Amino acid sequence: MAPNVRTTARLRLRPVSTGDLTAFTELESALRAREEPPRDPPDPARSARLLADFVRNWDQAGLGYWTVLFEDRIAGFGGVQPKRWRGRDCWNLFYKLDPGCWGRGLATEMAREAIAAAAAVRPDWPVLVETRPWNAPAIRLAERVGLTRIPPQDGEEWTALLLER
Structure with a gap:
């Protein structure tokens, strides 16, 4: 097994690759279609650039986002990659799974x-x-794996959760 590939009880996690573009855009399209109101599908060129950035992170940081495989199919994407936040280096935890996989604890397993x-x-x-x-589901998952909410600073639109060691 490749050194950057990891396995859990149910998942195989491998570094994201540019070959994952179709699955990546299909997942984003499916998630956007579930929103109320639904958003347009993602721009393919923007998705390709985003995926290329994910791939570069592996080269630069030695760790990045994975393609999440469950039952030998792509179930989503997630993992950690470097991010600068409020003047400090952090690991940005990301998770996005196919709606057909929701409710099974797979995102929690990947996040851990x-x-x-x-x-x-x-x-x-x-x-x-x-x-x-x-x-709320993303917040609950972050809390389930040990992150705690951080009070927002002026002008911040996002909810931030942090795990300090």
């Missing part, structure tokens, strides 16, 4: 593995989640 990977690479960096204040 991501936190462990982050601790192995840069244990001095806290883990951060930034999400919209109305995104």
